[in-house]
Amino acid sequence: MIFTEFRFLLFFGVVFCLHWMLRTNQQRKILLLVSSYVFYGAWDWRFLFLIFTSTVVDYFAAAKLHATDDEKKRKRWLLVSLVVNLGLLGLFKYFNFFIDSAGTLLEYLDIPFQMTTLEILLPVGISFYTFQTLSYSIDIYRRNLEPTQSFLDMMLFVSFFPQLVAGPIVRAVHFLPQLLHKTSLSKVDIKGCLVLFLIGYFKKAVVSDTISPTIDEYFSNNAAFDSLAAWIACTLFAVQVYADFSGYSDMAIATAGLLGYHFGRNFAFPFFARNLAMFWRRWHISLSGWLRDYLFIPLGGSRGSAAFVMRNLMITMVLSGLWHGAGWNYILFGFFHGGGLGVHYLWRRWRGKEEAAGLVGAVCCFVTFSWFAISMAFFRAPDNESLIEVWKGLCFLSSGTQTIDPRWFLPVAALAICHWLSYRNYVPAWWEKTPTWLFALGYGVAVELCLAFSAPVAEPFVYFQF
Amino acid sequence: MNPDHLVLDSRSESAPAWSWPRTVLAFLCFTVGVLGTTWGIHQAYPVAEHSPYRQKRSLLAEAQPEPDTLFFGSSRILRHLSPAVFDTTMAERGIETHSFNMALPAMMTLEQESLLALLLATPPTALRYVIIDPEEFLLVTPPGQLRTTRSIGWHTAPATWITLQELAQSERRLQQKITGGYEHILACVYRAFHFGQLRTQLVTNKLHQREELPSDQTAPSGRGFMSLDQAYEEATGEYRERLEGRKTAFRTDLAGYERRVDTLRQSLMNSDGAFENEFAVVRRLRDMIRATGAIPIFLIAPGVGHGNRNYVRQAHARGDIEHLIDLAHPDEYPAFYDPEQLFDANHLNSHGAEAISRELAHKIADAVERGELPRERTP
Numbered sequence: 001m002i003f004t005e006f007r008f009l010l011f012f013g014v015v016f017c018l019h020w021m022l023r024t025n026q027q028r029k030i031l032l033l034v035s036s037y038v039f040y041g042a043w044d045w046r047f048l049f050l051i052f053t054s055t056v057v058d059y060f061a062a063a064k065l066h067a068t069d070d071e072k073k074r075k076r077w078l079l080v081s082l083v084v085n086l087g088l089l090g091l092f093k094y095f096n097f098f099i100d101s102a103g104t105l106l107e108y109l110d111i112p113f114q115m116t117t118l119e120i121l122l123p124v125g126i127s128f129y130t131f132q133t134l135s136y137s138i139d140i141y142r143r144n145l146e147p148t149q150s151f152l153d154m155m156l157f158v159s160f161f162p163q164l165v166a167g168p169i170v171r172a173v174h175f176l177p178q179l180l181h182k183t184s185l186s187k188v189d190i191k192g193c194l195v196l197f198l199i200g201y202f203k204k205a206v207v208s209d210t211i212s213p214t215i216d217e218y219f220s221n222n223a224a225f226d227s228l229a230a231w232i233a234c235t236l237f238a239v240q241v242y243a244d245f246s247g248y249s250d251m252a253i254a255t256a257g258l259l260g261y262h263f264g265r266n267f268a269f270p271f272f273a274r275n276l277a278m279f280w281r282r283w284h285i286s287l288s289g290w291l292r293d294y295l296f297i298p299l300g301g302s303r304g305s306a307a308f309v310m311r312n313l314m315i316t317m318v319l320s321g322l323w324h325g326a327g328w329n330y331i332l333f334g335f336f337h338g339g340g341l342g343v344h345y346l347w348r349r350w351r352g353k354e355e356a357a358g359l360v361g362a363v364c365c366f367v368t369f370s371w372f373a374i375s376m377a378f379f380r381a382p383d384n385e386s387l388i389e390v391w392k393g394l395c396f397l398s399s400g401t402q403t404i405d406p407r408w409f410l411p412v413a414a415l416a417i418c419h420w421l422s423y424r425n426y427v428p429a430w431w432e433k434t435p436t437w438l439f440a441l442g443y444g445v446a447v448e449l450c451l452a453f454s455a456p457v458a459e460p461f462v463y464f465q466f
Numbered sequence: 467m468n469p470d471h472l473v474l475d476s477r478s479e480s481a482p483a484w485s486w487p488r489t490v491l492a493f494l495c496f497t498v499g500v501l502g503t504t505w506g507i508h509q510a511y512p513v514a515e516h517s518p519y520r521q522k523r524s525l526l527a528e529a530q531p532e533p534d535t536l537f538f539g540s541s542r543i544l545r546h547l548s549p550a551v552f553d554t555t556m557a558e559r560g561i562e563t564h565s566f567n568m569a570l571p572a573m574m575t576l577e578q579e580s581l582l583a584l585l586l587a588t589p590p591t592a593l594r595y596v597i598i599d600p601e602e603f604l605l606v607t608p609p610g611q612l613r614t615t616r617s618i619g620w621h622t623a624p625a626t627w628i629t630l631q632e633l634a635q636s637e638r639r640l641q642q643k644i645t646g647g648y649e650h651i652l653a654c655v656y657r658a659f660h661f662g663q664l665r666t667q668l669v670t671n672k673l674h675q676r677e678e679l680p681s682d683q684t685a686p687s688g689r690g691f692m693s694l695d696q697a698y699e700e701a702t703g704e705y706r707e708r709l710e711g712r713k714t715a716f717r718t719d720l721a722g723y724e725r726r727v728d729t730l731r732q733s734l735m736n737s738d739g740a741f742e743n744e745f746a747v748v749r750r751l752r753d754m755i756r757a758t759g760a761i762p763i764f765l766i767a768p769g770v771g772h773g774n775r776n777y778v779r780q781a782h783a784r785g786d787i788e789h790l791i792d793l794a795h796p797d798e799y800p801a802f803y804d805p806e807q808l809f810d811a812n813h814l815n816s817h818g819a820e821a822i823s824r825e826l827a828h829k830i831a832d833a834v835e836r837g838e839l840p841r842e843r844t845p
Contacts, residue, residue, distance in 0.1 A: 006652055210665060440492035444499020452507050452664040 025182035039161040047123040081137035097326035125165035136172040162255040168286035183260030193257040200250030207243040209455035230393025238373040274364040314338035333378035533566035539599030542767040543569035549689040555827035567690030580620035593760040603632040626654035694809040726770040744777040768802035
């Protein structure tokens with residue numbers, strides 16, 4: 001069940017109506033918990049036990065570590081949480097990758113190696129909810145958060161369906177307090193949520209799903225395409241990933257908003273970032289923030305020598321790459337961005353912290369976007385041979401002759417202009433002052449236009465695989 | 467209007483409180499907005515023709531000499547009826563024909579009706595015979611497969627209603643009926659609301675250069691026909707693997723195949739199962755073809771995996787259709803059920819295709835000689 005599917009609308013319609021009909025906060029939370037488990041179970045009910053295990057372990061580990069002042073015991077309970085959560089993640093997501101990689105290395109060294117990989121499916125959303133539960137335990141360990149007394153709240157925090165399968169990674173410190181008080185429908189910005197949901201739908205079903213066949217066509221046989229096609233495909237894929245993932249985030253935020261819960265934003269115009277550091281502060285904000293707070297800063301952050309900071313950046317970005325998927329391509333993606341951030345860090349040390357503006361700023365935006373776009377080759381290329389072909393294309397060494405119609409840039413350019421107008425705040429939030437009947441009429445027109453431009457078969461979200 | 471600017475905090479205190487009348491009014495206005503826009507889109511861009519239909523129709527329009535005989539149906543027509551063999555055999559019997567294979571894989575009866583309506587709106591001028599193999603009414607598809615442009619295209623409200631009735635009366639499990647019914651209703655809703663229409667017409671059709679129908683299905687050199695083993699020889703990659711899988715599965719389970727043939731024999735003895743809607747569709751197919759001045763010849767091609775099509779036999783017995791050639795009898799036509807002549811359980815190989823094309827030509831020539839079918843086109 002994905003947000004762009006008709007059955008999700010049916011599901012959500014029922015949950016929305018029941019939720020606001022129930023009188024007590026407790027009843028509503030039980031409804032949301034059951035709905036969340038149904039939502040996840042629609043993919044594969046067998047993996048519900050993983051979510052439940054994570055929930056139980058973190059609930060009790062956090063309670064235990066909060067109950068004692070003995071640092072050794074506290075560390076032991078934190079370790080329990082880390083080992084169980086990362087162990088499950090490692091088993092389901094990384095086990096085969098590490099076994100394969102070890103096997104290849106040992107084979108290269110002529111050392112006999114016998115260990116079989118496991119035939120296991122990757123549970124959808126495991127990277128997201130694992131990071132979410134980890135943040136709970138770590139925040140309590142750091143005494144930034146009091147453990148929740150309610151197991152129901154804990155279960156709902158881990159499994160709340162709007163963010164369960166592809167984020168945003170919601171932190172307990174933001175979400176748990178919202179579960180304590182009953183909200184009222186009259187306090188919900190319904191119009192804003194509906195607009196946000198439709199914008200998310202537009203990004204996913206209209207933009208992302210429309211350009212995806214062209215990108216698939218290129219990456220399925222990229223040796224046949226010329227160099228310009230490599231650039232067009234990587235650019236289009238960068239746009240697709242943005243439209244896809246930010247679209248999902250918008251719909252998740254809007255869905256939660258309609259139920260009276262607030263999530264922070266997950267994207268903030270990343271393509272207008274003038275450097276890579278700014279880009280990562282604006283792209284997948286909930287993950288970037290998580291990595292900053294729980295990895296980069298504990299590693300030492302940016303306090304220290306240039307080499308020390310660059311090491312921290314590299315570790316953070318490589319692990320960020322690995323978070324996205326178990327494969328060397330993701331690790332290379334991390335290296336690529338870690339290297340880029342390192343270069344930017346050195347530049348800033350040399351030239352100061354002043355941000356580029358005007359024409360220089362525009363050029364910086366272009367360079368930053370291009371860096372991100374070409375890094376997408378690591379993400380999308382299905383295998384190493386294909387990756388090499390993409391890079392040959394990006395370096396204008398491709399021998400293929402097939403092209404991608406450059407007219408694909410027209411809709412992308414139109415979207416970029418809309419995006420820029422919005423970035424500059426030229427488009428006001430018109431719905432706030434529009435009478436409800438007029439808003440509803442306009443919304444109906446917009447919904448129908450979106451449907452007419454949607455792909456009939458909803459493609460899964462790109463970030464589901466992570 | 468970008469969501470990156472939206473901060474969904476609670477509404478301001480000055481905003482009006484929620485109320486039933488305002489909600490009902492908003493819902494009505496929303497409905498008016500949706501329906502008004504739907505109507506506008508329908509006026510500007512009527513339902514798009516599925517691209518493979520367009521490809522096949524343009525091949526038909528380009529075919530020389532102009533076809534006067536069309537083969538229509540699913541893959542059992544596409545992979546079985548060779549226009550070259552048919553025309554040669556007919557010529558040997560003294561009847562000149564120029565046939566063309568218009569079949570497409572997995573084309574069920576109601577979809578045939580929709581394609582036939584498109585095709586016969588501007589039929590070849592010299593059309594004499596239309597040989598049509600009405601398939602089953604229900605297609606076994608995994609969820610989601612019905613939400614393609616092709617499927618949405620034929621899900622008009624009447625066609626969907628017939629499908630739902632067929633589904634309800636079928637022997638499928640309740641869960642299959644519910645999920646299948648949901649998929650068909652969804653396809654109908656998508657059609658009604660022009661789901662993907664503008665995308666297809668304004669973006670995809672203009673910017674996608676690739677053909678949507680594989681060359682073995684357009685098969686211009688075979689006048690729309692290519693046997694499955696020939697297609698297998700030419701296929702590459704995943705498609706070849708798929709065909710290889712089908713071929714191997716058939717070869718390794720010949721006992722299973724024999725059991726299916728037995729089941730078919732049993733079903734031929736069972737005369738129940740048809741209902742009035744099915745006869746009505748058959749009559750519509752017949753009338754559409756007749757309206758072009760051509761003779762409709764109904765055919766039941768051999769195969770074991772498509773259930774029984776007794777409704778066509780019953781329609782013939784009732785007099786709804788005049789000409790029926792029934793080749794789906796394992797005892798009467800053992801060659802078409804001989805594993806040596808088959809590519810997989812439901813499709814003949816090149817030899818089998820040649821044999822059935824000849825058989826069909828002879829059957830038609832016999833009917834012509836008996837005076838049951840006209841030799842020339844009836845004005």
